[in-house]
Amino acid sequence: MEINLEEAFQKRIDEEIKIEPRDWMPEKYRKTLLRQISQHAHSEIVGMLPEGNWITRAPNLRRKVALLAKVQDEAGHGLYLYSAAETLGMTRDEMLAELHSGKAKYSSIFNYPTLTWADMGAIGWLVDGAAIMNQVPLCRASYGPYARAMVRVCKEESFHQRQGYEIMLTLCQGTPEQKAMAQDALNRWWWPSMMMFGPNDDNSPNSAQSTKWKIKRFSNDELRQKFVDVSVPQAEILGITIPDADLKWNEARGHYDFGVINWDEFNQVVAGNGPCNKQRLKARVDAWENGAWVREAAVAYAEKREKRKQNTENTNAA
Amino acid sequence: MADKDLLYNYTLHLADNSMILGQRCGEWCGHGPVLEQDIALTNIALDLIGEARSLYQLAASLKGGTATEDTVAFLRDVLAYRNVLLVEQPNTDWAYTIVRQFFYDVFHFYLHSELMNSSEERLKNIATKTIKEVTYHLKWSSEWMIRLGDGTDLSREKMQDAVNGLWEFTGELFMSSAIEQKAFEAGFAPDLNILKPLWQEKVEDVLAESTLFIPEKNYQQKGGKTGVHSEHMGFILADMQFLQRAYPGANW
Ligand SMILES: [Fe+2]
Numbered sequence: 001m002e003i004n005l006e007e008a009f010q011k012r013i014d015e016e017i018k019i020e021p022r023d024w025m026p027e028k029y030r031k032t033l034l035r036q037i038s039q040h041a042h043s044e045i046v047g048m049l050p051e052g053n054w055i056t057r058a059p060n061l062r063r064k065v066a067l068l069a070k071v072q073d074e075a076g077h078g079l080y081l082y083s084a085a086e087t088l089g090m091t092r093d094e095m096l097a098e099l100h101s102g103k104a105k106y107s108s109i110f111n112y113p114t115l116t117w118a119d120m121g122a123i124g125w126l127v128d129g130a131a132i133m134n135q136v137p138l139c140r141a142s143y144g145p146y147a148r149a150m151v152r153v154c155k156e157e158s159f160h161q162r163q164g165y166e167i168m169l170t171l172c173q174g175t176p177e178q179k180a181m182a183q184d185a186l187n188r189w190w191w192p193s194m195m196m197f198g199p200n201d202d203n204s205p206n207s208a209q210s211t212k213w214k215i216k217r218f219s220n221d222e223l224r225q226k227f228v229d230v231s232v233p234q235a236e237i238l239g240i241t242i243p244d245a246d247l248k249w250n251e252a253r254g255h256y257d258f259g260v261i262n263w264d265e266f267n268q269v270v271a272g273n274g275p276c277n278k279q280r281l282k283a284r285v286d287a288w289e290n291g292a293w294v295r296e297a298a299v300a301y302a303e304k305r306e307k308r309k310q311n312t313e314n315t316n317a318a
Numbered sequence: 319m320a321d322k323d324l325l326y327n328y329t330l331h332l333a334d335n336s337m338i339l340g341q342r343c344g345e346w347c348g349h350g351p352v353l354e355q356d357i358a359l360t361n362i363a364l365d366l367i368g369e370a371r372s373l374y375q376l377a378a379s380l381k382g383g384t385a386t387e388d389t390v391a392f393l394r395d396v397l398a399y400r401n402v403l404l405v406e407q408p409n410t411d412w413a414y415t416i417v418r419q420f421f422y423d424v425f426h427f428y429l430h431s432e433l434m435n436s437s438e439e440r441l442k443n444i445a446t447k448t449i450k451e452v453t454y455h456l457k458w459s460s461e462w463m464i465r466l467g468d469g470t471d472l473s474r475e476k477m478q479d480a481v482n483g484l485w486e487f488t489g490e491l492f493m494s495s496a497i498e499q500k501a502f503e504a505g506f507a508p509d510l511n512i513l514k515p516l517w518q519e520k521v522e523d524v525l526a527e528s529t530l531f532i533p534e535k536n537y538q539q540k541g542g543k544t545g546v547h548s549e550h551m552g553f554i555l556a557d558m559q560f561l562q563r564a565y566p567g568a569n570w
């Protein structure tokens with residue numbers, strides 16, 4: 001019986017019919033998705049922190065408003081994704097508990113510090129840019145709630161990407177100091193952005209199953225290549241240099257060749273040793289703990305109000 | 319048309335209040351007690367800074383020359399900011415943030431209700447747009463006052479503490495500066511004496527529903543409107559102005 005269910009499930013996937021929350025699904029499919037979606041949701045809200053810390057320092061009013069709106073969008077993405085993940089049988093609070101305990105991961109990129117205003121440009125351009133590469137295929141993911149959440153997310157991410165690139169462009173057309181700021185940001189954010197696509201294909205054990213389930217449509221290395229191919233001409237327009245001595249056009253492949261990623265650094269950051277891991281997690285835990293009395297009071301008030309309403313109704317009925 | 323200098327200075331009173339409170343609300347972004355409220359408070363920050371921008375643009379056009387919304391917003395020193403002490407008070411916690419917001423929202427609401435009838439067309443237009451936003455802010459902060467005041471013992475204690483702590487900054491809202499007095503006499507700004515009882519009544523209503531009390535100690539601080547700010551203001555400006563000061567004249 002189990003085998004037939006699984007066969008029918010795979011058949012639906014092969015026919016590109018979306019899986020919905022009430023449909024039967026293999027336990028491993030559910031777990032894989034839950035891990036991926038909750039991790040994605042955590043990345044959105046932890047990702048608010050490095051940019052959020054520039055809101056009070058944004059250089060002019062237009063940029064301040066745009067940055068506020070952008071960071072707010074990321075909170076919205078977190079909301080959509082937590083909701084999608086909840087359909088798989090875990091509450092938002094349970095997911096957050098796993099984030100706070102360190103059990104759940106989030107994208108390593110957010111464990112790097114934002115040092116200058118140019119980082120707001122580089123993050124939008126490269127980090128949101130890499131996120132889009134990863135996420136556009138997820139709009140067709142086999143799980144319905146995830147795919148639909150990603151459609152909304154992707155629209156906003158591409159806006160963020162353009163906004164970030166525009167910050168870079170303004171800096172690169174500005175004073176020599178501003179241009180140097182832009183170059184420095186590219187230097188610091190390039191390689192961590194490249195790491196956002198995950199380990200090389202020959203080192204990515206879960207990819208085959210995810211591909212079969214149509215949670216994953218392109219391999220890590222395919223997406224990374226696409227990111228490089230798109231980013232190189234963009235950097236040329238800016239007039240700044242991608243920090244990779246091995247970067248060159250390969251006529252035969254029709255792609256850019258690029259250097260080897262420092263996976264040691266990647267693994268260290270994943271293991272909690274990045275420059276801001278502790279600080280980011282602490283910020284999330286503090287927000288949660290400092291907000292506990294607020295959440296408790298909101299629940300207590302709602303209960304009181306409900307009780308009063310019932311009392312009034314009873315009185316009226318009597 | 320109103321005297322240019324007077325209108326410019328009066329506009330700064332309005333703009334600086336919303337700017338500085340927007341800056342404070344923006345500090346919460348990413349740190350709210352629950353995701354939905356993080357988003358809601360950021361919305362308020364966006365509205366406040368949006369309103370400030372309209373006002374700074376008006377101020378810049380009155381000043382003329384090379385003035386822009388940004389030169390007016392960023393390039394004054396602390397003594398030239400005209401905002402009240404209330405809006406520069408630190409976030410402290412969610413209770414202080416809500417109470418500060420509520421006290422200001424009530425004022426902001428009645429102020430713009432009056433400014434919608436201003437003889438100065440440009441203020442009138444800004445007020446007409448702002449009132450819709452402020453109506454929502456006031457609803458939001460009133461609901462949180464009630465929810466937390468009448469929530470748990472702990473939340474009531476924290477809210478009462480915030481009311482006690484911020485009460486001394488509410489009086490200044492209604493102490494007319496020389497500029498506000500002249501603007502009233504010129505006929506384009508409301509009489510703050512008329513706003514005060516409206517504010518008082520609304521605040522008393524919501525506090526009563528929140529099971530909170532107005533503190534007995536009623537000494538009122540003042541100074542913000544004439545540039546004599548709290549020590550907090552310098553730090554707000556240090557953040558806000560950092561890039562404008564470090565790279566004078568740069569384009570961003
Ligand atoms: Fe996002």
Ligand SMILES: [Fe+2]
Pocket residue numbers: 074128156157160
């Ligand atoms: Fe984004």
